[in-house]
Amino acid sequence: MLVRRVLGRGFGAVGLGVVVVLGAGPAVADGPRLPLPAPEADLAYHGQVAVSAGRVDVGFIPQNHGPSAVGDATVRLRWSAPVAFVPGLPQQCVRAEARTVLCRTGALPADGTGGRIGVSVWLAGVPSEVTVRIDTVWSDGKVDRNPQNSRHQVLALDTGDVYYF
The missing domain is CATH 1.20.5 (Single alpha-helices involved in coiled-coils or other helix-helix interfaces)
Incomplete structure (x- = not known):
């Protein structure tokens, strides 16, 4: 015991x-x-802008150069003149302000592309030229250390010519 x-x-x-x-x-x-480094992605947008009789057509393809995938991103399209009429936005886009449209890119795999996004608008007053600004406003928490290829400013004349970015 x-x-x-x-x-x-x-x-x-x-x-x-x-x-x-x-x-x-x-x-x-x-x-x-120590804080963990934020995941990185390198978003890019390649497309074109054309203006004819006050109608502006913007089309682009979002791309992610990696190294991390992006679950979704938001692209802002901003015109230098007020938008008078939007004939029909793609399902992933919404009008945010008088001169601004926001579009979702959808999932972007690392080293991959998304689907083409096309937006057409009619400007107020039929200006002879317009500047279209394209940039990322949200990237699923990923850091983009190379924003030069995801921020564009395109000056387009009302001639029907296509301007590429």
């Missing part, structure tokens, strides 16, 4: 020691942590 009590207490002490050691583990892990 004495042997049982000593062994029982001994195992209890060992068990308690394990609990104390395990209990101290998280306190060490909760110390200062």
Whole structure:
């Protein structure tokens, strides 16, 4: 009986020691942590702009040069003149302001492309030229360290000519 009590207490002490050691583990892990680097993606937009009699046609293909996939991104199209009429936006686009339309790109795999997005609008007053700005406003939390290929400013004359970006 004495042997049982000593062994029982001994195992209890060992068990308690394990609990104390395990209990101290998280306190060490909760110390200062370095922030994890944000995942990176390199979004790009390649397309064209044409203006004819006040109608502006913008078409582009979103692309992700990687290294991380992007679940979805939002592209802003902004005209230098107020938009008077939008004949019909693609399902993934919405009018945000008098001069602005926002479009979702959909999922963009690393080193992949998305579907073509085309937006046509009629401008107020039929200006002889218009500047269209294209840029990313949201990229699924990914960092784009090369924004030059996802920010464009295209000056298009009302001649029907196609301007590429």
